[in-house]
Amino acid sequence: MEIIGNYGKASRHEVNLEKSSIMFGKNVPEDLRPQLKSVIDISKEGGMGSYLGIPESLQGSRTKVFSYVNDQLDDRVDGWSVKYLSKGGKKIMIKSAALALPTYVMSCFKLPQELTSKLTSAISRSWWRSNDKARGLHWVAWDKMCDDKCEGSLGF
Template identity: 25%
Template structure:
């Protein structure tokens, strides 16, 4: 089986560095051919496939017998969508806010690591520009996020700038929207994530 998006070419496999994704059917013969191919690759290249990190996904129409047959032949674990590939969640149907939970958890983990530091507003602004804003950009280039996700992330930025993080509560003297104004207009000169998303969409 090939993957084919509407109006695009058929795809039999995707490869990047040492990550490989193969599209095929679940018939027993194809599974045996795939297994033999992977074993031949190991013999010729001397590189071993990490079975503990390998997995397979079946379509919703696959029966339990077909799923078990794939697992018996290949020996890989079954996974369900969404899964992460090259740092990006693979999913089916409409995008959901929960796909962005890992990046939100990552941002909060960063703030947790900075909890004991005594940062000035200038230091917090520098960290927002150099670290926090850069962290979600890879994902935002690939998946257009729901508006609620952008609001959540920018609330994290704004809270951190005004000192409201890790259980601390401080007054927010300005909204993040105003912080994204140019410095000459009274803002902090940072870019809103919505601007990044629009820029990425124009390039596609």
């Protein structure tokens, strides 16, 4: 409690113990957990929710833990009606909405290669499709589309 108090004084942020929850590691014995909760005066155990959009508990497969990012991207991209957009409009939509979505999670954690491939694939599909149902023909390799603008690419 002294450490939490010192943190509050140093940061000028007071910890609200009523809203707080505690998460124990697997090495903390079950009989010790109630004692620690009573000393700290935190009654709730956490670990199953999310904080700032990131899961509190990162146990298990990271691909499964962060699969919600792919789901969000798919929902966002599939919601666009691309048949009414020009290529310039699609480019703006992709850069402003699709590429910005995983940025916060990626600033905190390194995402698995499998997941980043799925994200790239979803963005690529949204670029090449010409209507809501068609898959679209990929005329240029996506790697070349992601090159810098100064090299003549679109800079995805």
